[in-house]
Amino acid sequence: MTPLTLYHLAALLLLGLGIVGIVSRRSLVGMLIAVELMLNGAGLALVASARLTPAVDELGQLGALLVMGLAAAEATLVLAIILVVARRLGSSETARVSELKG
């Protein structure tokens, strides 16, 4: 196995952990943590693809940096949304956050 494959498999591990977390977690904060795991996997795959192939190195590294910036923005916004949801509906668990009864 080449190093590139090894890094890509590590990134896939992060993706898989994130998907398992986002599907099985019951609270919105837990889902946010799972999303951060997946974004990290994306960054790792991006940097590995840029570093270990003939592609331009800087573009991949800066792309991963932009992913980090977007993750920070996303975490800020999701934090505010979770707070509003918790204030309005009294809970941040996905099963309870529903106004339509059926």
Place this chain on the structure above:
Amino acid sequence: MDWLAYPAYGLYLVLILLGGLGAIFAQSLVRALLGLILTLFGVSGMYLLMAAPFLAFMQILIYVGAVSVLIFFAIMLTRPSDGGEAGREGSRGLGRLLLGLVAGLVPVAILAGVVIRKAPTELPLKPEASLASLGQYLTGPYALAFELISVALLAAMAGAVLLGFERRRAR
């Protein structure tokens, strides 16, 4: 000294695996956050191993320094469910866990097959990208993306402040 890279890779992979398992299976959300931080350090170590030190330190600065603190605030400020301990999550059913495993394993298995089968031949590692050239690319080909991400960050902060002003609505 090349062989040293493999134990280091294994160490970082173990960090990522342990942290990730903690992040998605821990009952307490604070422990889940600690698992996430462990994973972030593992990924940062992998960046170092790839000779991308700038990204490794940015990872620690942005993720461990900022994002995880934000998530910690989210844990603290949301109310505990059912009057239980703060930040503790109720146990999930076996069905949910199975659903999650299927949803996670299928895309990962497909992608892993592609990654392993289409792996390119090994190439020598390129010299480390200097900070100066990174800056030049940020103001050259990525200038628009750089400006857009500052606008996106500003919009996210303004939106978060706006959402924070909302009063509690009578139910």
